[in-house]
Amino acid sequence: MPQPRRLVQGNEAVAEGAIAAGARFFAGYPITPSTEIAEVLSGRLPQVGGHFIQMEDEIASMAAVVGASLAGKKALTATSGPGFSLMQENIGFAAMAQVPCVIVDVMRGGPSTGLPTEPSQGDVMQARWGTHGEHSIIALVPSSVRECFTLTVQAFNFAEQFRTPVIVLSDATVGHMREAVELPTPDELHIVERGEPDCSPAAYDQVVSTVDNILPRPALGSRFKVHATGLVYNRRSGAPDTGTPAVAQDLGRYLREKIYRHRDDITMVEELEMEDAEVALFAYGSVARSAKAAMRWARAQGVKVGMVRPITLWPFPTAAVEYMADRVRTVIVPEMNLRQMAWEVQAAVKGRAKVVDYGRVDGTLIRPDEIEKLIEKEFHYHGFS
């Protein structure tokens, strides 16, 4: 039974996606442009036996999400830049203690209070490196209302599969935009449930996760004794051990490898018109919508422009960018920040193509005609073929 088409806002779609994914706990603090996610979930969660709590700040919100996830509930929070900064402390704890959870950052202009509440993509590097210390992270970037739903579901699945915090990087445009969508029905969704280790508590002490077999974290209050810590711990016993370099190295490597060795499964990229493209647009989130319009315009002029849209931003889809670089002479990277992802693209392109960056930090969306001008310039320089 397909769902009827209805007009849904991006933030509402995130909230519905969370419910569909099995999230039963939300803790948050009001901040524009993310607040609708909290408002919708404050009504929806108690209907499905879940729990919504408004905390005293974003530090406490992220802490409560960690606590609820440790107690066995799929949990999320939603915020924007200033709150995302405050959450970094406990995002780091979730990465270290391997606590599955989802953080939705609806990006607005920054730094600090910045541009409340105009769109931005200024937090893309913060999503990767916002918390201190070596760690891995997964970040997904929706560019439509439907993706706000599907990527929230996917974020929960990745969080459970890899026992990690996952960040959904929305922005003020995508979050506040309304589109007529058919949201997926429950039977169309693949949901990764929170499992329990498939062994006795005594045997649990003898088993250890490997990169290819990540055991679920037993819940507090289950038959397993749990110790979750932000200290470096021995992966076998779970006990803190800060005096053995080999233990710290093993944990540090594992926390990276459990995600990076699965990057082919995690990185999602949409390619459009790339078969014969001479110039590629590399764009994500709301800017990808403008880029797509610019690409259609260029094709209508007979100009060979394609597009690569990363849906997973972290881990960075290096392989897809390398493949792109081998086929085009120029990659244009429009983004609502000043070169944050363009640097990353440049690193993956390794000089095989020219990288043109185009950034805006004025709180206005990059329009299709701006990207069209960049395309025109590129083909004017090289001559239309």
Add this chain to the structure above:
Amino acid sequence: MRPRPTAEIRHYLRTPKTLWCPGCSNGIVTRAIIDAVVNLGLDPDKVVVVAGIGCSGRTTAYFDFSTVHCTHGRALPVATGVKAADPSLHVVVVMGDGDCAAIGGNHLIHAARRNIDLTAVVFNNLIYGMTGGQMSPTTREGDVSTTSLFGNIEQAFDICELARAAGATYVARGIPYSYQQLVTLIAGGLVHKGFSFVEAVSTCPTYYGRQNKPAEPSEMLKLMKRSAVPAATFKEGAEFRDRFPVGVLHHAERQEYTQAYEEVQRRARE
């Protein structure tokens, strides 16, 4: 409440060793928590201890309950998430004075305001021990620390008064010297349905004692005993200067947060 034999207490410890200094009273408070749990006959699988960072936070590695050693000052909001997600759990929150009254002060007043059913036990040794003896919000005026070399000029928090004013419905203070009373006070917090706050005034001979005297662990405990006055006989005034009340300081009934939320769930489903 009768203290349980050491052999029985040991059953609830993961390791016989701690990193605490000789003469530290954290071990006594840790034992008192186990004693209270055992005396009440709580299912150990349903006891969760959440602690922050500092000497007190290390208890999580010692208790053989389910334990969370979270970030500095954030034990209360983490515990709030645990309790809200699974109200069947007995959640004990261990904090130090810096944890509870400095970096986590905002979380303390809000947990108390919500009256969520957590049992907070604060190891208040009046100093930052783990980092080597800096002043904390409970360091008394005039006390010397490595960051108040000429005497502390800031007024100390009375954390029990703070918790009570913020809405805690069970507030008690005990001392390691009076072990049996401390066990009873913690047990009272575990039984109470609402936010319970138990201050365990404790001693740090290494960093507080050496800088402020007496430095001898047993002398520190004796001084503590002389300073502690039963709550019923304690009065404000010169006679009780440098003294503090011990016992149950406040006990009230008010709707508990997770129970109130069940009503929210019921209304939402209508």
